[in-house]
Amino acid sequence: MLKDDYQMFTVMIKDKTGIDLNQYKEAQMKRRLLSLREKRGFATFSDYGKEMGLQNDLFEEFLDRMTINVSEFYRNPERWDVLKNKILPVIKEKKNVLKIWSAACSTGEEPYTLSMMMKETRTKARITATDIDDTILKRAKRGAYPERSLKELPLEWKDRYFQKDGPGYEIDQKVKTAVSFNKHNLLKDAYPKEMDLIVCRNVLIYFTEEAKQSIYKRLADSLVSSGILFVGSTEQIFNPSKYGFEAEDTFFYRKQ
Ligand SMILES: C[S@@+](CC[C@H](N)C(=O)[O-])C[C@H]1O[C@@H](n2cnc3c(N)ncnc32)[C@H](O)[C@@H]1O
Known part of the structure; x- marks a missing residue:
């Protein structure tokens, strides 16, 4: 070469x-x-x-x-359980309608998991989902998935929010309408403001250390005070206070 x-x-x-x-x-x-x-x-x-x-x-x-847009619903289930049972009850206390951002959302499994969770917990929320890749955003909006994408999803949720569609599954319109999809490059575009929860998982691992550090800072700026950043299960932040975060639970960081 x-x-x-x-x-x-x-x-x-x-x-x-x-x-x-x-x-x-x-x-x-x-x-x-x-x-x-x-x-x-x-x-x-x-x-x-x-x-x-x-x-x-x-x-x-x-x-x-x-x-690399591999994703699945309720990916790393024990972390989503922490979100539902520990984090969400605290952040929803302060707000009528939560602002949630699923950044690097791939084909939509993550924002739709959030949408189902909001319905299950009767939480009002506006969910914005973004990714750099137009083609996968189109697939996300379509909302059709193979069986394997649903393997970690609680069975009752699968029954409640999906219809069988040939060999795969189609997600309900009521789950879809709570999510708006937009194209967004984490390295370049302006970040949305006043977020209560940002879910940014399994993308930071691909970036250089320098790029990652700048993204952490910008994600912190994007959150309200006490807002939560939820990262992927190999993406622990080693020095959270450097970015104005404190560790709240494993892979969850609270803006100080
Ligand atoms: C492995 S997927 C993660 C999907 C989902 N967050 C999850 O954890 O299941 C990584 C996603 O990051 C997106 N991505 C890569 N570079 C990006 C960038 N600069 N800005 C926004 N999204 C990006 C890819 O298009 C891909 O959909």
Whole structure:
């Protein structure tokens, strides 16, 4: 591989999409993209990037590979139980309508889990769900899922909020209407304000340390005082006070 080849590619991608690949962990990202590039028969990243400008399906495939949008409902169930039984009762005491942001929401399993939880606990909330990837946001809005996405979901919720749809399941309209989906790049776009709860899980692991630190600060700014940040189960913040957080429970941080 030419030394600056990948760098040239990152410039092309930034010009085309605004996505800055340099803020994602390089070795990991390069490895993922290299296998795709080789599969498509390009000797260099710059040739691959140039062709992407001409062939949209090549570009869509790249975006799909770089974003990694694996998700599921009620992912890491014991953490969602903590949210329902310990965190939510406290934050809902102070507000009539909670403002919740599911950042990097992928195909919608996370914001729809939140929506079901709000219904189950009779909590009024406005849920905003965002992701960088348009294609998966369209899938999120459709709300159709394979059986395996529901494997951690409480059975009663599955019965109450899903209809069988061929081999998979379709989520109820009443769960969908509580969520609004928007495109948003965590590395670049302005963050919403006055959030009571931010769920930002399984995306920070892909970013460089520097990018991650800047995101933590911006997430803290995005919360009301005493608002909660809920991160993924490999994404513990080692020095929360640096960003104005204190640990509330494992993988939950309260803005001080
Ligand atoms: C592994 S999924 C996590 C989905 C969900 N939060 C969960 O934990 O199940 C990572 C998501 O991060 C999104 N993503 C990657 N880079 C992003 C960025 N810069 N801004 C916003 N979303 C991003 C991807 O498109 C993908 O949908």
